[in-house]
Amino acid sequence: MRRYILNRVGQSALVLWAAYTLSFILLSALPGDAVRNRIANPDAQLTPEAAQVLLNYYGLNRPLWEQYFTSLGHLLGGDLGFSLTNGQTVSALLADALPATLRLAGLALLISIALAIVIALVANYAPQKWTRALSTQLPALFASVPTFVVGILALQFFSFGFHLIPASDDGSLTALIAPAATLGILVAAPLSQVLITSIAATRSQPFVHVLAARGADERYIFRRGVLRNSSLPVLTLLGLACGELVAGSVVTEAVFARPGVGQLTVGAVSTQDLPVLQGVVLTATLTYVLVNLAVDVAYPFIDPRILVSRGGARRYRRPARRSSVAAVPLRPPVAAEAAIP
């Protein structure tokens, strides 16, 4: 297990460096930069000497490779540099923006998981056929309605119409609900889609039929058998969903006028503020990497077969909990029946 984690951490560091370098190359390849744009703007009316003062100040007069290695060196020392348009350090800007975005993304994630579970349960277990069919179509609808449409509609009705929630962030939890739900709907789409399919697939597995044949009711089968088996694909998807949360927060934060990483990104992109963009890329990559690392580490707890099938010489010792789903059919029928309420 330790080597497994160390491997993952090493890979993560590599991914971070690659993201940093790639974004530096791509952003430098674009014509202009934040400072040169300001100088070129006719309204600035800067003399060449005055322009040079600026370029020197920001170190943009040096060759590109020198800029790269200097900033990489500073980065290793934990210094992300200064914003070219804002005069604040990138770390300060990120520290300002991150908590708001984390709150938004966190609540959105909770909402999307809850939504996905409800939708998947209804799609698989609802007694009426039409309810199941309707529920199966919901993810497609969620995925195809753009976030800004949902957001503007939410504002129109709940904020301007019924005055239930403030239209822009006032720091309260109420102000967070609408944007988080807007973002949550977006992320719920793939989660519920996958959960619907994977519950259906698990339910068609032989051990479920065996359990049913032995008299276990649906609730017991779901709790003890289906839930854990069908949650693996969803867990994989959760790792990917954090990318969607970051992307979605750009739009959501703009519509709901919430300060955060999304708005910071929009501003930095439009002004070509390279240090800020680099900081955002790094933060997003780091989040992504951490979440996926957590997901990877969580797999074996849910399904111990993963370590075995990967040819790991050592078998990971699971905590002394009740045995895995795969083991259920092997247990004496009495135990299963005894647990049936």
Next chain:
Amino acid sequence: MLVAAAVTITATAAGCGGGGSSSSAGGPPVSGGTLTFYDPVQYQAWAPTNSLWSNSQVADNVAERLIWQDPQSGEYKPWLAQSWQISDDHLAYTFKLKPGITFSDGTPLTADVVKLNFDQHGRGDQKLGIPADPFWTDYAGTDAVDDSTVVVRLTKPNAGFIQILSNYRASSILGKTLLERDLNGQGDLRNWVGTGPFVVESVSGTNGVTLKRREDYNWAPDGSAHTGKAYLERVVFKTVPETGTRIGALQSGEAQIARNIAPYDEQTVTDGGGQLVAIPVKGETNDLTIQLKNPDSPVQDLNVRLGLQAATDRAAINKAVLSPSYPLPTSALVAGTPLRGDASKYLNYDLDKANALLDGAGWKTGPDGIRVKDGKRLSFHLRVAPYYQVSQSVLEVLQSQWRKAGVEVTITNPSLTEYESQEATAPDWDFDQGQTSTDEPSVLRTSYGSDRQNVTNNHIPDTTLNDLLAAQSAEFDADKRKAGIQAIEDRIFSQGYSIPLYDETQVFGLAPTVHGFTTESTGRAWLYDTWLSK
């Protein structure tokens, strides 16, 4: 330093304008309360010379100038200086400071601090990374004669200099602790130390600023509606990029002022009970400036330029995509700019004249209705200017108007970065949409002077125009100077250098509870006299 006005993304116009506004009714002014101000543009570096629309709405309430330009009349009145004198040779400006003025950190306003400010504008500071301010040309230096007497000296007379001394982005007086910081340090609003009626309470990244009232403020400019401290206790500025949210918030009472209302949203604001305040942004009109850098361009031919001018129907543009908030241009300068000339005779729509001029230039109508000369079609490429929110719709109307005269126009919509790089290098950049704002006719010299912005980018300087531009700067008799400005306008339009589109305007939406809203002379909010009724 840098960061010229309109430089942003969503930003509209740059500029200046004037004015006061809003209902006078509502009973006696109420002191107290918090006003929330929604702005579409994020806040950038807070350099004292930053004229970005969003920043300057805030900065104008924190830092002040020695003299105040009345936004309505354009006259100059005492502010931090109680009086001033200009020497006979117009090279020395002597100011007597008002006694008892303090910065928000408690330090007194002295001649030394004023000198420090002006030196930084006039010369820049290489060590701190601060470039010289382009507004301060021909600066010779400042002398602090005694604690309350300052003399500013120039090497050449400049009739427009008094306006520069009243200009928020060129002459705001800030405290010593701010001036000793470097470019990044000055760009952090939390470091700002000013004498204004409001001080910075908190800054939320690039998205918001909260100002609170200064209780001991008592040096408002002459001509203010009251004395003593401001009415509002707090002002919350916030970036709200989504138009619908800004207007909805006005209606729901969440915000009291929203900046940058588009022409098509104006009615939504008034229908919802709000007030619409259109402030003329004084200085140049928003125009297409002809670019004369490419010797092979059809616009090198005077008849082509005059033909395009005659084919432009400004009244139709206004009716189709603008609103009464955007006056029809009748001069190179926006209505209300002092000493402005009259160029209306050059700006009449006349399709027959346009056709005759273009025929005369050798461009004959081809089989598909587009004019052709030597196998080349009369076709232009216009770019939507990212600085002006009405640019695209205005250019689209223009496209159909010029088509009637057999001129083809393609419109593209590049990003800010692409726009700026094409502006510098594209050979088919024949027109440049823009305006420079300053409540002073010398703005024409800033724009057209070959030694200044040289907005036409001509490869052969127009010496006649240059002489006229220089002459008005040295003319201090108002009548003679007005004649000089008229001569400049005659030259610009008889040479077809500029095709005005509309008078630049800044449109604010106000909740019905807002009273006494004013701006300084260039359309930046001045909230000292503003109050909220219950």
